[in-house]
Amino acid sequence: MNKIKSKTRPVFPFTAIVGQEEMKLALILNVIDPRIGGVIIMGDRGTGKSTTIRAIADLLPEIEVVNDDMFNSHISDYDLMSDLVKQQIENKLKIDTQLIKVPMVDLPLGATEDRLCGTIDIEKALNEGVKSFEPGLLAKANRGILYVDEVNLLDDHLVDILLDSAASGWNTVEREGISIRHPARFVLVGSGNPEEGELRPQLLDRFGMHAEIRTVRDPSLRVKIVEQRSKFDQDPYSCIDECINQQNQLKASIITAQEKLSSVAIDYDLKVKISQICGILNVDGLRGDIVTNRAAKAFAAYQNKDEVDVSDIKKVITLCLRHRLRKDPLDNIDSGDRVDEVVNEILLELT
Structure with a gap:
């Protein structure tokens, strides 16, 4: 247990989250079939949006990725691997893999297009004839979850890029005639408070699902939520241990559903x-x-x-x-x- 404590930051268990059934169902369905197109979660502040999204990412089974690959490339699915890995396969080179947790990437509000999409080193390309690419958040999110808090406050141009990548599964960066394309297949999750502004209808339409969450009004349910959170804050590992069976059952149900x-x-x-x-x-x-x-x-x-x-x-x-x-x-x-x-x-x- 000490080893675990020293290496990982505890995440609130998904099955311990009380209420907010709409949000939980939308997230589960999107990880079963990412082609649904993501989910936007709109609701009051302090209703557990971020906690729930981190919890579903932590719940998911580990994925196999190619070692030292910046795009979390799949070992056998061509739509989920980088050009470099494709070349290695075509040249029949030995490829090592490892298991990692499903990537969970946060997009900060002040992010630039370069931070999101990645950048090409033009100087290196011109002087050395080598395509040098500094990956952005879309590369890190491949095969994972990309979370945008307060998506209704994000620049429309960045939202367009996000939605295009989520729909196509690819990100293309072009600069000075040089183009780099890489897989960017992820579940896009946006959240926001409608009081701070609505998304344009054209952008809303691009999200597969829309979950609404409200502050719990029932006093006994509120007490249960507060107690659950306090218990986790005091001793997160015993709380995680208590939920381990439900977590494993839900994980097995998701895996079975993905296969079926x-x-x-x-x-x-x-x-x-x-x-x-x-x-x-x-x-x-x-x-x-x-x-x-x-x-x-x-x-x-x-x-x-x-x-x-x-x-x-x-x-x-x-x-x-x-x-x-x-x-x-x-x-x-x-x-x-x-x-x-x-x-x-x-x-x-x-x-």
């Missing part, structure tokens, strides 16, 4: 119902349809099902659509409630 995901089916009629709901809600574009299908399959896999049913769609569709609805200043109904109304109406006949 590709075989989960969704009936054509259910796909039509999802698109019908998106149409009635006037959701622009097709991202809402695509993300809801993916999230429903991820949730079905998490429930260890072979096929998506109505209950799976109902569980995820509000998370996938509420931020894609057009804002009406005269509307006195919450966007999540509007989604629920239409969903219950359309899916009622299938239940």
Whole structure:
């Protein structure tokens, strides 16, 4: 235990977090299927957003990466490896690997584009004819989680870059005719307080899911949260030991769901119902349809099902659509409630 204490900083266990079920579910589904497109978590200050995001990263199983590789390259998946590793494989060179924890990268508010994307050493390239690249945060986040706190205060240009990389899985840096491209496949998690400003609708739409969290009002639940946090602060390692079984069970469920995901089916009629709901809600574009299908399959896999049913769609569709609805200043109904109304109406006949 002393060895562990000296080497690692304790992280609050994911399974010990009380409440905030929407946020926890959105994070779990995104690590089961990163193609969902990340999650934006909006809510009050001091509601455990950062704690929960760090906890899910700590919970995930270790990943195998190529030794001394700045991009956390995968040993066999071409979409997750750098050009250098591809060359080594093509030249049949021996490649050593190691297991590391899933990378968890924080993007500070004051970050520059160079800090995010990386920089090319032009002088070295011109004088020595060598492409010299100083990796940025996108390189470090490959195969991990990239967390942006107060994303609604981040420069729109940087948000655009983040969302493009998250969608394509690649980051390209170009300068003076020199171009470097590297894998940047990560789960993008943004959080913020709506009182400090909203994201533009075009940027909101690019996040796969939108979780809303509120301060807990129930006194007994608040006491439970405070006691849990105090207990962890006093003796984090005994708190971690207490949760080890639940942590291992959740980790096993996530691994099983990741393996099962590709075989989960969704009936054509259910796909039509999802698109019908998106149409009635006037959701622009097709991202809402695509993300809801993916999230429903991820949730079905998490429930260890072979096929998506109505209950799976109902569980995820509000998370996938509420931020894609057009804002009406005269509307006195919450966007999540509007989604629920239409969903219950359309899916009622299938239940």
